[in-house]
Structure formats: structure tokens, C-alpha cells
Amino acid sequence: MPTVAPLDLEGHVVATHFLGDIPxxxxxxxNIHRLDGGEKVIEAHQGLLTCIRDPHSATLLTGGEDGKVLRVGHDGTVTELAHVPRKWISVVAGGPQNAIAYGVGKSSFVRLGDGTIKEFKEERTVEAIAFAPKGLRIAAARYNGVTLHWVATAGDPIDLDWKGAHTGVTFSADGKFLVTTMQENALHGWKLDAAKGGTDARHMRMTGYPAKVKSISWSVKCKWLASSGAPAAIVWPFAGKDGPMGKAPLELGTRSDIMVTNVAFHPLEEVLAIGFADGMILGVRLADQKEALLRRPGKGAITSMSWSNTGKLLAFASEAGDCGIVDITA
Incomplete structure (x- = not known):
């Protein structure tokens, strides 16, 4: 079995990420705990709501109950990017050229690398934001769908409508697909090259979950999209031009009555880490669905997992504060 280096923190741990080799x-x-030659603590927010890894730099982006958006470096440096007094910032995203986005109420804001801030008003509260992989474009998830905005040009926004509350949003790395998590037990997707046609053919319905999907992860070449929300990881095929339409998903790491709470694809191989409500973590290879136990059950549900760039280390966090690093080479 791989070796596990435990780390016990106080209270709920929202997220874990690697910046280089530093978890x-x-x-x-x-607080943000940094393991760099010993444990070091960064006092970032008065209440942290979200923490993501900026896909375009070796930094974290955080939002908090104090109305601040911060950038945290691998060396522990903290830079304030935005401050909206008396508002909670629970939605942040990282874009190209040092751009970031964040949601406040019914507005999406984009802060460009030069400090310029642009506001995009929505009809409903912004629940999630994602940058498109190509071009400076954002998707803002809201009630009854998603709105696409061009940041650097004056193009009209595009509304992708689907009834219900959309709570998370992600683009595939090739920009062909957009997928949302929903308040109901489902994912919903759009095939973006068909979005201008105005037909229902662009919709992708991914339903049948027994619980709400709170975690999704793309495989290294975007052939698969893994999701939580069931007593197995539900992994949808996206290799074809129509994505998962008309195809059944894989069900990996099935356990009879214990829910999957977090999923994280390996950065280099089609291997999926699956975290469960009891704290257990499985690694599953998609090619033959072979399973490996990465961590035995712990104190709390797995809330976040992150692979190092080499894929040799897996950091995990839990709602009870029992966290750690798994060395899969050991």
C-alpha cells in the first residue's frame, strides 16, 4: 500500500492544492497551511469560502467572508486582488495573462492583468465562473443556465439556457464542451460548436445521480469527466464529437452504500483518485478498472484532493481536518 504522511488540522478543510512540490x-x-520544510501558516481570510489553483500560474486564488480576493504564492506571499466590503466572495476563477474573475451577487467581475476591472451584469446570482481555454472569455453559471461573455471585445453575450440552478461550471480543455453541476442531482452540458444553431441537439443531459454532484474532474486529454454524487465515481465519455450523448458512463470504485465525495484525475495518466464519505481513497486505472487502496477510512469525508505535477504525490483534505499526503511510488 502507498505510504501516507498524515496532517491533522483543526476544523473543516476546504481545499488542498500543490504549487510545485509544495502542498x-x-x-x-x-488559514492556509503550507508544508515547505515544516508546516507554515498563512492567515489569509476572516473566513475562507473558496480556494482554487490558478491554472495559468503557480498560485492559489481565494475568496472569503471578508470580501477579499487573494493570490497566494508558493512561497507564502499574499497579494490582494479585489476587496468588496460587506460581501462574501465564494466564486473565483483564474484566466490567461494574469486575469482573474469573481462573482458578487448578480455581477461577474473580471480583473485584467493591468488591474482594469470589467463588470458583467447577470439576471440572477452568479454561482460559478470559468474561463474558456481559448481567448479571454468567461462562462457565468446562474439559475436557469449559463451566460458566455467576451472579456476583451464588444461581442454580445450568449445565453445557454436550461431550467434549474447551476452551481458549478467547467470547460473541456479543447473548448468544445461546457458542463455544469446542478442543485438537482445532475450534470448538464452543451456542445459549444452547436450553440449558435438554437436546437436542443446541443444539450447533454447527465442524470440518475442519487445525490448532488459536488466534485468533477477532467482526465488528462479530456476523454473522460469524472464526478461524485453516487456510491461510485461516475465517469462520462467525452472522446467522441458528441460527448456522452447516447453513451453510458463508467462506474468506478463502487461501494454499496458509501458515497463518493471527491474525484481527481492524475495529471499524466488515465488514473482516477476517488475520495469517499468515510475518508477512504481509492485509485482506479481506467484501462482495466484495477483498484488500489490509497488510504484507509478516516475521521471525515474527503473534501478535496490534488496531485503533484509529476503525479507521484496526492494531497487530500477532509471535513474533519484529517489531511495528508499519499506517496504512490512507495
């Missing part, structure tokens, strides 16, 4: 753990209380 960081962000707690709901607002």
Missing part, C-alpha cells in the same frame, strides 16, 4: 491546505477558518 497547501486551506481551512474554512481562513
Amino acid at each position: 497547501l491546505f486551506a481551512t474554512a477558518a481562513g
Whole structure:
């Protein structure tokens, strides 16, 4: 079995990410614990709501109950990017050329690399934001769908409508697909090259989950999209031009009555880490669905997992604060 280096933190741990070879753990209380030659603590927020890894730089982006958006470096430096007094910032995204986006109420804001801030008003509260992989474009998830905005040009926004509350949003790395998590037990997707046609053919319905999907992860070449929300990881095929339409998903790491709470694809191989409500973590290879136990059950549900760039280390966090690093080469 791989070796596990445990780390016990106090309270709910929202997220864990690697910056280079340095793992960081962000707690709901607002502290970020950095394991760099020993444990070092960054006091980032008065209440942390979200923490993501900026896909375009070796930094974290965080939002908090104090109305701040921060950038945290691998060396522990903290830079304030935005401050909206008396508002909670629970939605952040990282884009190209040092751009970031964040949601406040019914508005999406994009802060460009030169400090310029652009506001895009929505009809409903912004629940999630994602940058498109090509071009400076954002998708803002809201009630009854998603709105696409061009940031650097004056193009009209495009509304992708589907009834219900959309709580998360992600683009495939090739920009062909957009997928949302929903308040109901489902994912919904759009095939973007068909979005201008105005037909229902562009919709992708991914339903049948027994619980709400709170975690999704793309495989290294975007052939698969893994998701939580069932007593197995539900992995949808996206290799074809129509994505998962008309195809059944894989069900990996099935356990009879214990829910999957977090999923994380390996950065180099089609291997999926699956975290469960009891704290257990499985690694599953998609080619033959072979399973490996990466961590035995712990104190709390797995809330976040992150692979190092080499894929040799897996950091994990839990709602009870029992966290750690798994060395899969050991």
C-alpha cells in the first residue's frame, strides 16, 4: 500500500492544492497551511469560502467572508486582488495573462492583468465562473443556465439556457464542451460548436445521480469527466464529437452504500483518485478498472484532493481536518 504522511488540522478543510512540490491546505477558518520544510501558516481570510489553483500560474486564488480576493504564492506571499466590503466572495476563477474573475451577487467581475476591472451584469446570482481555454472569455453559471461573455471585445453575450440552478461550471480543455453541476442531482452540458444553431441537439443531459454532484474532474486529454454524487465515481465519455450523448458512463470504485465525495484525475495518466464519505481513497486505472487502496477510512469525508505535477504525490483534505499526503511510488 502507498505510504501516507498524515496532517491533522483543526476544523473543516476546504481545499488542498500543490504549487510545485509544495502542498497547501486551506481551512474554512481562513488559514492556509503550507508544508515547505515544516508546516507554515498563512492567515489569509476572516473566513475562507473558496480556494482554487490558478491554472495559468503557480498560485492559489481565494475568496472569503471578508470580501477579499487573494493570490497566494508558493512561497507564502499574499497579494490582494479585489476587496468588496460587506460581501462574501465564494466564486473565483483564474484566466490567461494574469486575469482573474469573481462573482458578487448578480455581477461577474473580471480583473485584467493591468488591474482594469470589467463588470458583467447577470439576471440572477452568479454561482460559478470559468474561463474558456481559448481567448479571454468567461462562462457565468446562474439559475436557469449559463451566460458566455467576451472579456476583451464588444461581442454580445450568449445565453445557454436550461431550467434549474447551476452551481458549478467547467470547460473541456479543447473548448468544445461546457458542463455544469446542478442543485438537482445532475450534470448538464452543451456542445459549444452547436450553440449558435438554437436546437436542443446541443444539450447533454447527465442524470440518475442519487445525490448532488459536488466534485468533477477532467482526465488528462479530456476523454473522460469524472464526478461524485453516487456510491461510485461516475465517469462520462467525452472522446467522441458528441460527448456522452447516447453513451453510458463508467462506474468506478463502487461501494454499496458509501458515497463518493471527491474525484481527481492524475495529471499524466488515465488514473482516477476517488475520495469517499468515510475518508477512504481509492485509485482506479481506467484501462482495466484495477483498484488500489490509497488510504484507509478516516475521521471525515474527503473534501478535496490534488496531485503533484509529476503525479507521484496526492494531497487530500477532509471535513474533519484529517489531511495528508499519499506517496504512490512507495
